[in-house]
Amino acid sequence: MGWPFTRTQPAGRAAALLPAAVVWPAAAFSLLSAAGLSLLVAACTADQTGALAPVAAVVPPEAPRTTGRDRPANDADHAKLVASFGGEYRAPAAFRLVSDVTDRLVKATERPDETYAVTLLDSPVVNAFALPTGRIYVTRGLLALADDTSELAAVLAHEIAHVTLRHASARTEMALRSELVSKVVADVLNDPATGALLQDQSRFVLARFSRTQEFEADQTGVRTLARAGYDPFGAARFLTALNRTTALRAGSGLNAEPDMLATHPSTPERITQVTQAARRIGAPGLGTDDRTRYLAAIDGIAYGDNPADGLIRGRRFIHPRLGVAFEAPEGFGLDNTARAVLGTTPDGSRRLLFDAVETNAGQGLEEVLKATWNDAIETGSFENRMLNGFPAVTAVSKGKEWFFRLAAVRVGTNTFRMIMAAKGTTDPEPAFGRWLSSVALVTQEEARSLKPLRIQVVTAAPGDTAESLAHRMTAVDRPLERFQVLNGLDKGVPVRAGLPYKLVVE
Template sequence: MTLAMMGGTARASGGARGSTAGAGSVGLRAGVLFLTALLTGCIGDQTGATLQPAVVAVPAEAPRVIGRDRTNADADHAKLVASFGGEYRWPAALKLLTDVTDRLVRATDRPEEAYAVTLLDSPVINAFALPNGRLYVTRGLLALASDTSEIAAVLAHEIAHVTLRHATARTELALRSQLVSRVVADVLNDPVTGAQLQNQSKFTLARFSRDQELEADGIGVKTLARAGYDAFGAGRFLRALSRSTGLKAGTGQGGEADMLATHPGTQERITLVTRAARLIGAPGLGVDERARYLAAIDGIAYGDNPGDGAVRGHRFLHPGLGIAFEVPDGFTIENTRSAVLGTTPEGSRRLLFDQVENAAGQGLDAVLKATWNDALEAGSLESRTIGGHPAVTALSRGKDWTFRLAAIRVGDATFRMIMAAKGATDPEAAFRRWTESLQAVGAAETQALRPLRIQVVQAGAADTVDSLTHRMVVPDRAGERFLVLNGLERGAALRSGQGYKLIVE
C-alpha cells in the first residue's frame, strides 16, 4: 500500500486514509506521517519525517553566519534542539565528545575551524552537522557505540561534511534543478517536460547526496587515523548500526537504505570504510580508548523518557496520558513522539495507538469516521465497553490490508487503536485481546516508573553472555540487545575485567 501526503491528509491506494493526532496530543499532520510509517512498514528511529536511522544526515542550512545573522542561527539551533527533546546534561560524555572533536579538527586540512558539540536528549541513533560548525549527537548513538574510536569515526564523518561544504553544494544543486524545471514549465509553457525534469532532479540530488556520504566516509577514516584513533572504528560502528536497525525491524539482520535514500546502503559503507582503513594499516595501530568511553557514558539514560511512555515487561504505560495496555504476543513496539507503532517480525501485522482530537459532544462513531477517511465496512460499527470505558469498533478492508479500528474514550481523552493484517485475514481475535487490555493507571504506578539507563559492569572470571544478559531489563530479545550494544558476535566469550554495557532500571 502506498500513501502520499496531499494537503495535510494521507491518500491511500486501495487502503486507509486518515489524519491523526499523536499519542502526546501532537498535531494532525504528525499523526499522518506515523500512519504512513505504519502502513508501509518503514518503522525506524523517528526524527520527524525521517523513517530510517540516519547517523550522518546533514540538513541543507545557510552558510556560516556572523554578526547580526547569528541571532537567526541561534534561534534555529534552539528549535532543532527542542525537536530532539532538548539538551541532555551529562558532563562526562559532553567533555569526551568535545575533546575528541578538538583532536579530530587538528588532524583535518582545516585545523583553524571552530566546532561546538551538542548532546541531544533523544533515544534515536543520530548525529548530524550544520555548515556553521555545530555538531549534534544523540544519547541513543552514545549508547550504541562501544569505544572512543567509534564515536570519533561518527564525528570525523560529520566534520568532513562541514569542511567539504556539502550542505551548501547540495542546496545550490537543488535550487538550480528547481529553476530549470520552472523555466521549462512556466516560461517555455511545457509543464510535462518540466515535471519530467523535476523528477530527474530528485534522482540526481539523491545520487549527489549519496556520493557526498561516501566521500565523507573516506575523508573521515583518514582523519580518524591522523588523529591517532583506530581507523577500523568506523566499520565497527556501522556494523553496530546495521545490527541495531535489523533488531528494531525484528529481523536480526542488518538494515539497508532505499536506493533513493540520502544515505547509501550500510553494507556498501562498511565495505568502503574497511577498505580505506586497510590502506592505512592493520587493525590495532590506533587507539580505541574503550575504558575511557565506557566510563564517560556509564549511567546515561537509555530508550524513551518514561514521561513519554515506556514498555515494562509486556506492558506499555504512558504516565502523561494515564493509560496502559498489554503488548500483543509477537509484536515489537516503538514509542514515537506522536504514536505507538508495532509490527511482527515478518511484517504481516501492524498496530497503531494514538490520541485523537474530537469536537465537544462528538460521538465515538463520528470520531472514527472522521479520522479514517477510507470506507468502513457496512454494519461493522459496534458500540462496546472496553475496560469500563465507552468505545466504538469497526472493520475496514483495503486492497492489501484488513484493518480493525477502535475509538475509546477515557475521561476527557479519546484514543484510537488500529490493528492491520496483510491480506484478507481479519485480525479480530488479537485486536479484541489488545483493546480489552487498555486501562487507566493511577498516579502511584506512574510515579514508580523509572527511566532505563546504561550500566557498565566489569566481567568476572565466571561471567558469560547469558549471565550478564539475565541482568538486563528490556522488553524483548535481551541476548541480542546485549550483543549489539557491546559489539559482540554470537558465541563470543567475555574478557574477565573488561567493561560491558547493561540496560538496567
C-alpha cells in the first residue's frame, strides 16, 4: 500500500478515484466478473471517455504491446514506465542472467541483429514484455515463479516473438511516442484526470494482441527456445506454474492484481499448444534448463510486497511508514495493492477494504464518509466512537444485495477508511467490530523488526520432504501449496535429496 493520499470528493465524483477514495455503490456488487475484480466488485472508476467501468487493477491489465522498431523511446518515457511498475529492481546476478538469456534468444530469431536493454521491475506481479524500442522488462514476481532458465527463456522468447512478428503493426499503424507510457501509467494509477492529461500529451498507442497472435507468438517462441539450445518444454512448465499460482490466489479469494493470464488465452489451451509444438521438435530431454544457474541467480531476491508499501503477515497488515496496523477477522485473506488493502473470504461472501484519504483542514470524519460514499447511508446510523484511543465515526449502508459497515478513523494526522461488506442482509457487525478494535499504532520496535520476504534456495537433505521444507515458510499463507508451485512439484511428488529448492523466508 504505497498509496498517494487522495482528496475526498463529492459523492458523485468519488468513483473516479478508485481504489484510493473508494465508493461502493451497493448495487454495483453484482458487477463482479470472472476475469478479475474478485475483491472490489463494487468499485467503479471512470474510463478515459468519462463512462463508468469496472475499476482497473493497480498494475497494467496488459503489458504494453507495441512492435516494429521505429525510433527509441526517450529516457523520460522509460522512467515513467519503470515508475509505474514500482521502480527498477536491483539484483546483479538476476540481471546478468536475464541479459544473457535475452542475447542468446535474439541470436536465434529471424532478426539476430537486434539488441535489447534489460530492466528488472520491482513488482510482485508476474509479467514481462518486450518493446520495439529495444527494451525488455521483467518483474521480480516472474523471476520468483520461474523454476529454471528455460522457463524464463520461454517467456522472453514469447515476448520477443511479438516484436519480430510485428504483431501490432499488423493491426494498427503505431505512433511511437509517449502515449504508450501515459496509458500504462493511467491504467496503473486508476487516475482518470491524470490519465486524460497524459493522453492529451501522448503519441503512443497500445495494441492488444489477438488470440491468433498470442498463439503464433507461443509457437515462434518454442522454436526460438529450441534453436537457442534451451529445453522447449520450458514453455509448458512455466504456463503450468502460472496457472497454479493464479489458482492459489483464487483459492484464497484473492485476484486483485492480474498477471500475464489477464491478457493471454486460456492457459490450459496454451499449455496444450506449446507442448505439441515442443513435441514436434523432439522428445523431452532436448536442450538445457540450466536450473542450477537460474536458482543461484535469483537466490535472495525479494518476494511479495515491497516493505515500503506495508506488509501482510497472515491476517495482520503493518505499514511502518504510515504507522498503522490492523488484523483482519478470522477467515479473511488480505491483498496489499498500491492503493488499498483488500480482503475477502474464500467464498467471496464478505469483503473488506482499508485505505487512506487526504482530508481538508477541519473536515470531520462524518463528512469523510459522506464525501466518499455515493450510496445512501442509513439515517441515524452515524456513531462517534473511540478505537484504542483513535477517534472514529461508523455508519451503515444497505443495498439490495450487500450490507455495508463503514468507518473513518483518524490515527495521528492520517485518516483511514475501513469498509466491510456482507452479501445479503446479514449484518457484518460482529466481524467488523473485531476488525475496528484491532487498529493500532506501529511501534518503532515493531517497525525495526519487520523484514521483507525473500527467496532462499536450499539443498534438500536426506529425509527432507515437501512438508518439512514448506514448514520453514512461516511468513506466508498455504506454505505447502506455495512451495509446490514455486518449485514445479505436483502434489505427492517427493523432493529429492541433493537438489536445490526455493523457500520464501524473512
